[in-house]
Amino acid sequence: MAQQERAVRTRRAVLEAAAGVFAERGYAAATIAEILNRAGVTKGALYFHFDSKAALARGVLEERISAEYHVPRELKLQEWVDAGMTLADRLPREPLLLAAVRLSADLQGRDVFGSAWPAWAELTASLLAEARARDEVLPHVVPEETAQVFLGAWIGVQFVSQAVADWADLDQRMSALFDHLLPAIAAPSVLVRLDTAPDRGARVIEEARRRSRAALAGASS
Amino acid sequence: MAQQERAVRTRRAVLEAAAGVFAERGYAAATIAEILNRAGVTKGALYFHFDSKAALARGVLEERISAEYHVPRELKLQEWVDAGMTLADRLPREPLLLAAVRLSADLQGRDVFGSAWPAWAELTASLLAEARARDEVLPHVVPEETAQVFLGAWIGVQFVSQAVADWADLDQRMSALFDHLLPAIAAPSVLVRLDTAPDRGARVIEEARRRSRAALAGASS
Numbered sequence: 480m481a482q483q484e485r486a487v488r489t490r491r492a493v494l495e496a497a498a499g500v501f502a503e504r505g506y507a508a509a510t511i512a513e514i515l516n517r518a519g520v521t522k523g524a525l526y527f528h529f530d531s532k533a534a535l536a537r538g539v540l541e542e543r544i545s546a547e548y549h550v551p552r553e554l555k556l557q558e559w560v561d562a563g564m565t566l567a568d569r570l571p572r573e574p575l576l577l578a579a580v581r582l583s584a585d586l587q588g589r590d591v592f593g594s595a596w597p598a599w600a601e602l603t604a605s606l607l608a609e610a611r612a613r614d615e616v617l618p619h620v621v622p623e624e625t626a627q628v629f630l631g632a633w634i635g636v637q638f639v640s641q642a643v644a645d646w647a648d649l650d651q652r653m654s655a656l657f658d659h660l661l662p663a664i665a666a667p668s669v670l671v672r673l674d675t676a677p678d679r680g681a682r683v684i685e686e687a688r689r690r691s692r693a694a695l696a697g698a699s700s
Numbered sequence: 701m702a703q704q705e706r707a708v709r710t711r712r713a714v715l716e717a718a719a720g721v722f723a724e725r726g727y728a729a730a731t732i733a734e735i736l737n738r739a740g741v742t743k744g745a746l747y748f749h750f751d752s753k754a755a756l757a758r759g760v761l762e763e764r765i766s767a768e769y770h771v772p773r774e775l776k777l778q779e780w781v782d783a784g785m786t787l788a789d790r791l792p793r794e795p796l797l798l799a800a801v802r803l804s805a806d807l808q809g810r811d812v813f814g815s816a817w818p819a820w821a822e823l824t825a826s827l828l829a830e831a832r833a834r835d836e837v838l839p840h841v842v843p844e845e846t847a848q849v850f851l852g853a854w855i856g857v858q859f860v861s862q863a864v865a866d867w868a869d870l871d872q873r874m875s876a877l878f879d880h881l882l883p884a885i886a887a888p889s890v891l892v893r894l895d896t897a898p899d900r901g902a903r904v905i906e907e908a909r910r911r912s913r914a915a916l917a918g919a920s921s
Contacts, residue, residue, distance in 0.1 A: 631857035
């Protein structure tokens with residue numbers, strides 16, 4: 480294994496271990512010792528990539544959350560729904576996402592290491608702006624304002640799902656959230672074509688994996 | 701002062717002191733000593749009313765949140781909006797509300813002392829059910845489902861407002877939330893008549909106080 484590849488793997492292992500500890504204990508209670516222990520790397524290797532606990536938190540928050548399972552759609556609004564529904568499907572299973580959610584909501588910590596909220600709001604705002612350019616949204620929609628409403632609503636919905644159902648109903652709650660927001664956003668002819676079913680996220684992820692396997696097979700043939 | 705009246709006042713002083721400490725520090729870090737100190741009562745007086753820290757938390761969560769500034773409206777949906785907007789106006793200033801919000805979101809503690817979330821969801825569901833009986837809502841609306849969406853969205857919106865603006869923009873965010881949810885809920889002829897302006901909460905509170913003063917004046921004249 481080339482030295483660079485090893486460094487990338489080490490960095491990833493450290494980041495995932497840190498995410499697991501942050502997601503379970505929160506930032507204040509997390510220790511470098513536990514992260515080292517989980518990552519199975521030396522202190523020197525960890526500090527080569529991240530010089531402090533705050534740098535680890537920033538590293539977790541900078542991980543892109545949405546690109547992996549993106550499938551282009553005819554309707555940009557469907558891509559926005561898909562981004563939310565795939566996140567809902569992945570969140571309970573992915574420590575990096577759980578950690579980003581928890582760190583972003585850390586009222587003391589976010590002054591130190593920042594927050595993923597601006598990036599999440601920007602993702603919604605940019606998809607809504609594209610949707611507006613294609614006349615998919617109602618004329619009065621202001622993408623940045625809707626993005627802030629959605630950010631708040633999404634954070635609260637997953638928090639309630641975690642508290643009352645240990646995430647088990649997150650797909651249903653997110654589906655209901657979209658059903659309650661979209662009539663204020665989508666043009667009527669677009670609204671009826673959107674798929675917001677609870678299992679939408681799982682289906683999109685399966686589709687993205689199939690496309691990615693097919694692309695690999697095509698490239699190697 | 702009659703003994704019973706004194707007991708009511710002591711109980712209230714203890715509850716408000718406890719709310720202040722819970723709101724600032726959270727349940728785990730709150731101490732009976734600090735609550736005693738703030739309430740200015742003896743340990744015996746506190747334990748006469750509340751036999752544990754958990755009992756104090758339950759006492760805070762049982763306080764009614766919505767009745768005080770209720771003004772009957774022609775439209776039940778306006779009463780629902782008013783309940784949300786008056787809460788948004790009061791929340792940053794009232795330790796009892798802030799404590800109820802914080803305690804309800806305490807993932808460890810809520811198993812011990814409960815949560816105000818069911819009562820809040822029930823308030824929305826019952827107002828929406830009344831609105832439905834009056835044909836104010838769209839036919840497909842299920843009050844309990846909408847109540848759960850609103851509960852999650854409302855919790856998230858105030859959390860974001862606290863984190864990014866120290867509550868200063870809560871009225872705007874709540875106004876935007878209602879504007880984004882109501883098209884999925886209200887019948888079109890009702891939707892156009894609803895007042896969801898950011899200062900709605902402050903105006904309703906002023907109106908409720910005026911009515912209450914007028915009722916007192918009428919009673920004593």
